[in-house]
Amino acid sequence: VNDTLSTNQRTNAWYDRFAAFYDAALDGMYAAHRMRAIEALGVAPNMTVVDVGCGTGATLPLLRAAVGENGRVIGVDASAGMLRKAEALVRRRDFHNVELLQVGTEATSIAAIASRVGRVDRVLCFLSLSVIDPWQLVLNGWLDVLPEGGALTIADVHNPRPGPYARLVELIARATLARKSWEPLQQRTTNFQLEWEPSSWFLGGAFFLATGTVDGSQRAY
Numbered sequence: 001v002n003d004t005l006s007t008n009q010r011t012n013a014w015y016d017r018f019a020a021f022y023d024a025a026l027d028g029m030y031a032a033h034r035m036r037a038i039e040a041l042g043v044a045p046n047m048t049v050v051d052v053g054c055g056t057g058a059t060l061p062l063l064r065a066a067v068g069e070n071g072r073v074i075g076v077d078a079s080a081g082m083l084r085k086a087e088a089l090v091r092r093r094d095f096h097n098v099e100l101l102q103v104g105t106e107a108t109s110i111a112a113i114a115s116r117v118g119r120v121d122r123v124l125c126f127l128s129l130s131v132i133d134p135w136q137l138v139l140n141g142w143l144d145v146l147p148e149g150g151a152l153t154i155a156d157v158h159n160p161r162p163g164p165y166a167r168l169v170e171l172i173a174r175a176t177l178a179r180k181s182w183e184p185l186q187q188r189t190t191n192f193q194l195e196w197e198p199s200s201w202f203l204g205g206a207f208f209l210a211t212g213t214v215d216g217s218q219r220a221y
């Protein structure tokens with residue numbers, strides 16, 4: 001049966017199960033990185049922020065704190081199992097302005113979500129573009145949605161030549177660490193900033209933060 005499943009279906013099926021132990025495995029590892037990503041993205045009160053591949057919602061409370069009572073946070077993910085965890089977190093914390101949406105992997109789903117959500121000011125892709133397939137389509141899709149002055153941050157792990165340990169990380173996360181997801185962001189945005197964390201081998205590669213701002217003159221891509 002597995003042979004007939006697409007990569008996306010297999011990734012979803014894995015994350016549906018991974019949801020049970022995801023937080024226990026990753027919680028401490030990325031706490032500081034999440035804060036730094038939100039700072040790099042420039043999330044401010046009253047903004048609408050999308051968390052692409054929000055998973056169990058580990059970044060949602062920080063995003064909610066940054067946009068405040070009158071902002072909006074939209075978490076999107078493909079895995080129902082991960083979203084159930086995120087929903088429980090949102091209920092526990094009584095976040096009335098945090099919405100969760102299940103996305104399909106087809107190209108049309110981003111435009112459909114965007115028309116439902118309305119104006120989006122910031123987009124965060126935290127450990128998601130290394131997993132999402134096809135990641136270019138999703139990155140470009142969200143850049144298309146951002147208005148002039150809107151910004152997108154990619155926070156992820158890169159390894160040009162994964163060794164045995166990194167391959168284990170790739171297997172557990174269903175990730176491809178050799179992707180250079182910052183490159184199309186750099187091409188399509190202004191004020192591009194790329195920051196590397198040198199000593200993060202235990203993450204499977206080097207952690208990076210890439211941020212760019214959408215400029216009206218680059219719209220016709």
Ligand SMILES: C[S@@+](CC[C@H](N)C(=O)[O-])C[C@H]1O[C@@H](n2cnc3c(N)ncnc32)[C@H](O)[C@@H]1O
Nearest residue numbers: 015053054055077078079082105126127131132
């Ligand atoms: C490594 S987890 C990261 C979760 C979360 N951002 C975090 O920092 O903990 C990758 C997430 O990407 C989600 N994902 C995979 N393919 C996706 C797609 N096509 N669209 C949206 N999310 C997707 C997975 O379900 C999973 O929750």
